[in-house]
Amino acid sequence: MLPTLPPLRCLMKNIWRDAMGVLLVLAFAWARPSAAGVVIDGTRVIYHAQDKEATIKLTNAGKRPILVQTWMNQVNDTSSPGASKVPFTLTPPIFRLEPGKGQAIRAQYTREPLPTDKETLFWLNVLEVPPKMKADDRSVLQFSVRTRIKFIFRPSNLPGSPGSAFEQLSWTLAATEDGRGVVLKASNPTRYYVNFAQVGIKAGNRSYMHPGGGMVAPGATEAFAIPDFDARSVDGVKATFETISDLGAIGKHEKPINP
Incomplete structure (x- = not known):
């Protein structure tokens, strides 16, 4: 039995779509972006x-x-x-x-x-x-x-040091609002902003990272979503985070998560 051929209109539509795709690729390949x-x-x-x-x-x-x-x-x-x-x-x-x-x-x-x-x-x-x-x-x-x-x-004469503010952060785990995930909360009792390049959780030999960096303001608490982590099945987890200093230097740290 001979195979059933698609209607001519469908063939023309596919050919036109493929041709436009090739033209777009060529156009972007020819155009030279003006970089920042x-x-x-x-x-x-x-x-x-x-x-x-x-x-x-x-x-x-x-x-x-x-x-x-x-x-x-x-x-x-x-x-x-x-x-x-x-x-x-x-x-x-x-x-x-x-x-x-x-x-x-x-x-x-x-x-x-x-x-x-x-x-x-x-x-x-x-x-x-x-x-x-x-x-x-x-x-x-x-x-x-x-x-x-x-x-x-x-401001002048703030207590503490901006370089050591991360040491006073406290970390806790909480469920997301829909109850389907976990967030890692960082509470900052200091007078300084703490900036992060990365935030995540270390459980045994595995790490679960928040997608992106962030910061926590003075006297505030910030929540960082942690995909794929199930807090019910792991004990002894730690917060793992990278801070950014005034000069842009990266510091890697770990700290136990509070119950």
């Missing part, structure tokens, strides 16, 4: 209350001049430049940066009241806009790239 060019010196900014200003250095590591705009906003604020009210000014807020050149940004505290008994976190945003394409650059994909890093205001 601005490099920020450091992974975070620590602004000490007694300082007159903090300096952030930017470098254009690309091959073309770019327009750079900088602004700050609060932790849960996603507003556009100029819309967020923060007690800091950035100078210059917008500038042209030539390839291979650097630019220092000055951040100054305008002295509006901020908490004096704990750190306060802001975001520093850096937006780079590539130059307008020339007529012969139609094969170049261009993007405006925004990078943001933590900007921490640190």
